[in-house]
Amino acid sequence: MTRHHPGTAAVATGNKYEIIGADVPDETLFKGDLLVASLSELPRSVNPIYYYDDTGSLLFERLCNEETYYLFRTERGILAEYAKTIAGITGPVSLIELGSGNAEKTTLLIDAYAGSHGLTSYAAVDINRSILERAAENILSVSSDLNFLGIVGTYQTGLAEIKSLVGPKLLFCLGSTIGNMHDDELDNLLLSARSALAPGDYFLVGIDLDKETKILEAAYNNQTAILTNLCVLEHLNWRFGADFDLFQFRHVAFHNKSLYRMESHLEAMQDQVININKLEFSFQIKKGELIRTEIMRKVEINAFSEMLGGYGFRQVEYWTDPGKRYAVILFKLRES
Ligand SMILES: C[S@@+](CC[C@H](N)C(=O)[O-])C[C@H]1O[C@@H](n2cnc3c(N)ncnc32)[C@H](O)[C@@H]1O
Structure with missing residues (x-):
């Protein structure tokens, strides 16, 4: 992954680890x-x-360990089983995550891509600065050769940053985070995602199912x-x-x-x-x-994929857990 410009600000730099956007005033995000x-x-x-x-x-991390909060465990199980399959379908790509949190589950994807294609870069967008530091720790603990780019910002400002990345991409959003958006926010996100990606790029979404x-x-x-x-x-x-x-x-x-x-x-x-x-x-x-x-x-897979189809994202494949509680869906951006 090549970046065409140095980003807004680096608070931590090194060969492998950079966080940009940390100097963006809070008032522009909140x-x-x-x-x-x-x-x-x-x-x-x-x-x-x-x-x-x-x-x-920190509380969100604790919520993920609550017995009744099945979402985290279920998505992690699906990724543990299918991350290699996903890497096989997309081939070598740069990984870019929206709302990474601590990126604990992302380590499964990183591992699969590094094993299959020798992955070299991962970019994470999150509104919370300190969680990006934790994401860096988690990611670099499984793949110390990787270049980690943290982008402090909203989904919108983060997507604007990744426009400058070149090469095939897999954009992804885990934790059913997309499900927290109202119609107008989801519309904005999907339009921005489409414009940040090139035809043939992939979009992976983890989403909770109706139950x-x-x-x-x-x-x-x-x-x-x-x-x-x-x-x-x-x-x-x-x-x-x-x-x-x-x-x-x-x-x-x-x-x-x-x-x-x-x-x-x-x-x-x-x-x-x-x-x-x-x-x-x-x-x-x-x-x-x-x-x-x-x-x-809480979605139904066909209706959700049909909705994303309206933005040019074609469903490639999806994976669920045995109880069909949760889905990880892979989309590809169509040629326009
Ligand atoms: C539901 S958590 C999911 C975290 C992680 N992806 C997971 O699956 O465990 C949502 C994450 O998105 C970040 N977030 C929430 N709203 C955001 C926004 N508007 N722009 C950027 N990040 C946001 C939060 O800080 C949090 O880390």
Whole structure:
């Protein structure tokens, strides 16, 4: 993989390890005006990006180990079994991951590609700087010869960076992260992905499948899921000088069957006024009112692939676990 320009800023450099974008001001990634708009509109909501400060990123790692949170284990099982097959289908490519987190499962892909094709480079995009350092550690522990490029940024800013990478690519997004996006965000992501890739490039998506309410609701109502959700308010408190009292909200997560998704919310336990000092914004919230913090799409494979087909991505193959809980789907960008 050749990069045509040096990127925005390197906070850690060496032969193998570079993180760029770390000097991008936080305000351009965590936009206060959008937060104010989403908290002003009814029903109120907060973008799921606010799950991922340093505390939230650690909590997500803990969530992945919760007994009822089958997503992580299941996707890891699929990758353990099929990573070599995926590498065989795509042939040698540069690997680029959106929302890498700690890249623990990615090590399976790295191993397979390094074994099959002598992989030399991997780029990871994530909004959280410290998790990219952990991703680098995990990746370099399985493939010390690899060039690791971490890109601190949003999916959009990260995709703009990878446009300058040349050669065949496999772009991928694991952890059902794509399922957290609303229609307009998903539309933006898929359009940007299409324009960052060339015809013949691959796009690999790990996505959770629709299933019984009992299994879904157990996955998102364990102790770590509750804590993670409340910590969104703590994130808003430190970043924007807000005065949310975490004891005045409770976690609510339920299966919205008709919309094929789980939803996480925070419910106000009493009437209260919230001040977000750095944004000079206050609002009143009534007892019982919900702030939606995240959606988690639960898809059906054919419908999902058909939707991506509308953006020029043709399904090549998919793999599931024996219980058909989760799918890893490989797409190829069509010639236009
Ligand atoms: C659900 S976690 C998945 C992590 C990892 N891919 C996995 O499967 O375990 C989503 C990851 O995406 C990152 N993220 C969330 N919103 C983002 C955004 N808008 N732009 C870039 N990264 C984002 C988070 O920091 C987090 O690491």
